Amino acid sequence: MKSAGGLVIGAFVLLLAIWLLWVVQTAIDIGAGPRLAEQAFAGLPATGVSNPVTAVLLSYRGYDTLLELAVLLAALLGIWSLGAASPGFQAAGAVLQGMVTLVVPLLILAGGYLLWVGGHAPGGAFQAGALLGAAGVVMRLAGDERAGLPPLAAQRWLVVAGVAVFVLVGIATMGLGAGFLAYPIGWSKWLILAIETAATVAIGTTLAAAYVGGRPWSHADVSGQS
Amino acid sequence: MTAGLLLLFDLVLVTTLVGLAIAALISPDLRRAVMLFIAFGLWLALVWARLRAPDVALAEAAIGAGLGGALMLAAARRAARRASANGGIDAEGGEA
Structure with a gap:
């Protein structure tokens, strides 16, 4: 059988x-x-960015990226619904703590660099957000219970920031009569940068919160019971 | 000469990639499998870089290998703890 x-x-x-x-x-x-590459390069000047990958992700196919952010948000909501987060690791020793104070600012700086450089060279919101998330993971491993994230109320805002800014920009361009996420030519670069910045923060927060691995808000209840 | 060297390099890349994938799949120990998967992700980032897709290579190294690996290591640790508790009271107090 x-x-x-x-x-x-x-x-x-x-x-x-x-x-x-x-x-x-x-x-x-x-x-x-005949592939799409030539058309993608031909439309590049109108998008305000010179990195074709960023142009595809945020200008030509903005819907895809918006839905990817929504998927991340849904995944985090799923994780939060699984139960309370486990208490963090024990506080780091002197050597690890020294490394963390050195590495975390560097990760944040590198994240900001990747976000900015995404306009004209390989980089962008997802890579930059992953670095921010990695900074959170490192802080959680070093004993920070919340992985360096702000309190819950702020955390909620940060987590939805990517989708929210994306949708607001889309609605605004609709209001201007251009259609959903059809950026006006002169503003394109700055709108893309605004969306990417919000997306970076949201992705970083989401990934760090995912590593915490449970809803953060009933922590006081759990420790009160035990 | 250069083309031959590059072909050799590519062959090493591909065989190691497939080898790592198979090793990660057949490993009986979860922790070991996750570590092999992280190595696989980093190696895959190399392959993407070789294919001249630096964007994908960056994303694969940062998300696929780095954060995905960290998440799976945490999940494996949790699964092992739950298995060793074996129906006893969950040490974390987080039993859903």
Whole structure:
């Protein structure tokens, strides 16, 4: 019974492999035909950024990025609904604490740099937010119970900041008659920068809060019971 | 000469990547599997850089290997603690 099931799965995987090889082969046979890269480069001056990846993420396909931020937010809401966060690690010793005081400001600085440089070179909100989140993880490992995050009320605002600014900008451009997330040409760069800044803060907060791994607000209740 | 060297480099990249993936999949110990997965993520970042996609390489190293790895290590630790408690009272007091 079990071997029959394994046989079926094996045959399935083999078929999938053959299909994948066929897809790759046809892609190679067709060659580099008309792709979207040229169109993406052609529209670049109007977006106000010179990094094509950032242009695609925030100008051409802003919806995708908005929904990615919403997915992150939904994931954090899921984590918060799982239960109370565990109490943090014990306070760091002198050596680790010294490293943390050195590394965390550097991570924040590097995050800001990646955010700014995303306009014209590899970088951007997700990478910068990941660095901010990493700073939170390091602080949590060094004994900070809240991973360096502000109190809950501020945390909630920070977590929704990315989606909120994104949607507000979209509604504002709609109000101007350009359509949802169709940036006016002169403002494009600054709108993208505003969205990316909010997204960076939101992603950093979300990732650090995800590492805390539970809802932060019933902590007093839990420690009061035990 | 250079092309041959690059081909060799690529072959080493790809075989190590697949090897790390298989090792992470078949590892019986959760912690070990997560560590192999982190190594896999860092190696994948190298592959992305070799494919001239520095944006993806940055994101893979920072999110895929770094934060994903940290989250999975925490999850593995929690799972191990729960397994060792084996139905006893959860040490964290966070039983949902």
